[in-house]
Amino acid sequence: MTMDVSHRGLTDAQVAALVDELAEAARTGARIAPASRRHPAMTVSDSYEVQRLWRARREAEGGRVAGFKIGLTSVAMQQAFGLDEPDYGVIFEDQILAAGSTVRATAWNNARVEVELSFLLASALVPGQGSGADGAFTAEDILAATACVVPSLEILDCHFVEDGMTVVDTISDNAALGAVVRGAEEFDPAAFDLSWIGAKLTINGAIVETGVSGAVLGHPAASAAWMANRFAERGEEIPAGSLLLSGSFTRPIPVSAGDAVIADYQGMGEVRVQFT
Template sequence: MSVPTTGRALSDEQVVAIADELAEATRTGGTIPLVSPRHAGMTVEDSYAIQRVWRARREEAGGRVVGHKIGLTSKAMQDATGIDEPDYGVIFADQVIASGETVEHARWSNVRVEVELAFVLRERLAGPGVTREQVLAATEAIVPALEILDSHIELAGRTIVDTISDNAALGAMVLGTARLAPDAEDLSWIGAMCRVDGEVMETGVAGGVLGDPVMGVVWLADKLGEHGDALEAGETVLAGSFTRPVWVRPGSVVSVDYHGREDIETLEVTFR
């Protein structure tokens, strides 16, 4: 079912009430009922308004934004949600994990992982009108990454407005140590295999992200510009997954190998 992308259907009071529900679920690690059936006619702009209030609550509590994530970059996921563009969320400092760490599975709900590339920015990017060349020039390095998905809204029956309201379902990002030059190669052909406990669960190439992961960052900078925001120097951007989500159980070890790349180490995280 198609969801309206523009305009606001919810009052400011409704937006704040939903954001506070999500803030409490984030604090406790719980989930809330679907937002979309409770607010018929809710729009994508309503969802981003909820996300902004949720973000403000975390910042008021001492959280520090260190980046952004992009979601829904594949045609299949866009068709499934009834919207023809990606979505985004923010990344806080306490959501950054180094490859090789052991983490608590219970820290998140509905734990799934996706393989991505991350862009570390050395310059500010403000839309509209950002170009691919500007993104490459503003990028300090490309880093292999794994996104841990988390949902504070029940999964069954979610629409795009539920996902955006819930900070695009970001749980955390796992970053490798490799730092690739942004203009040294065709990033679209970087391929990876995702294993759980040694079994290959997903494979893909970075071109699954809008045909070119750089274009994900272009889209994000322009979209943030529409909302009066920008990508800041020093931020890290998760450019979008090029594998399907893989479910992870307590006790599992997730590893990502980059085919034929001696310059990229195996990315790994253990869920205790």
């Protein structure tokens, strides 16, 4: 099922109420019943409207958008949600952590980690100025606009009770983004075949997951291009300096207090985070 963004099933008041609920859940650490269960008429378009209003409120409070993320990039994850395309969200500046950070596991609900590559843009992605058909962005456009590639870990967050949750809940919850652990080293994208970057995820000394970057829509730059095109459809430019989180090539792995997490990337070193 491709995401249907053509119509709304909720009123503006219902959308605003969901944003209020999510903000309160983030503040208190409580989890709320899935919106999809309480609002059967809710559509993907409604979910992105919830996300848009949540973002607008955070920006009005002084938050700064520093990047963008794509999720559900693997076939397995899409099948789990009955979809055939990814979802996407935004990254605020205060959600970017330095590699080597020590963080509280309880800062996020049901914290899980994923292994990803990020693109740091040297130039803006302006709607209609891609090299593809009708000005769409391509993987080549992403690479041309990229200053460097940065290995990164994503920490997932979830403010909904997961039993019964669907993709409209995930999208409403900013595509489940909790934080990004940004690697300390930056790499020239031209120096690697970015579709063949292998990685091992280790927790407390044991390898718990492995993956290869080509699992992300065939190439992480293709994944980033897909996301840039979704924002372009809304008339939104992705500015220079943005960090584009291109999607996980490992399964989400739960973490808890006491876990030492290391992602070891082929040719790109390690990204570490300690949970307390």
